[in-house]
Amino acid sequence: MGAKIKKGDLVEVISGPSQERGGYKGKQGHVIDVLAESDRVVVEGVNYVTKHVRQGQSSRGTKEGGIETHEAPIHVSNVAVVDPETGKPTRVGFRVEEVERDGKKKTVRVRYAKKSGKDL
Template sequence: MAKIKKDDLVQVLSGKDRGKQGKVLEVHPAKERVVVEGVNRMKRHLRAGQFGNTEGGIVESEAAIHISNVALVDPETGKTTRVGYREETVERDGRTKTVRVRYAKASGKDL
């Protein structure tokens, strides 16, 4: 199970964009990669479509980076933190259910 999810705020730990923070746009768990907003921007040269449906030119977009090169930012402290899971029992409609909840190990707050 991936500890980093879509819409999490993460910080890049290594590479050319080290220290930058951004929101996770996509998570690819099979490839162990994430796409972070404003980080690892690549230029791509596109041909124009045959029927005019796509415009050619240079398009700049974010490329995926390995999940080990990013760390989650604690919403309370603003520093990077590790992610843990704890089980909580929740009662809904008269039934009790065990739910796994992600939390920041540095502050102990739920994510």
């Protein structure tokens, strides 16, 4: 079975608090990483967390550490792929197409964006 959301896809957060209330709903960003074993994705610019890093020394003797902010993973059910034509979140489907490579025909499953509606 193919993956509905892949690394590099443009997705939109479809659940959670709105941006006016400090959340990320409605925000769009590209998928940085897919964690398939926990059904989570890391989206750029979404779900920022602060991480306190212990101070240590690198090989050159410079001190490293402090407070860092980076993106944390969110569940895959809270994001939807953005339709490239309309710019709205949409569902993803698969269709079987025949592709010709090196003179041989091969049937492959291809992802496509379904018609985006108002309910998503």
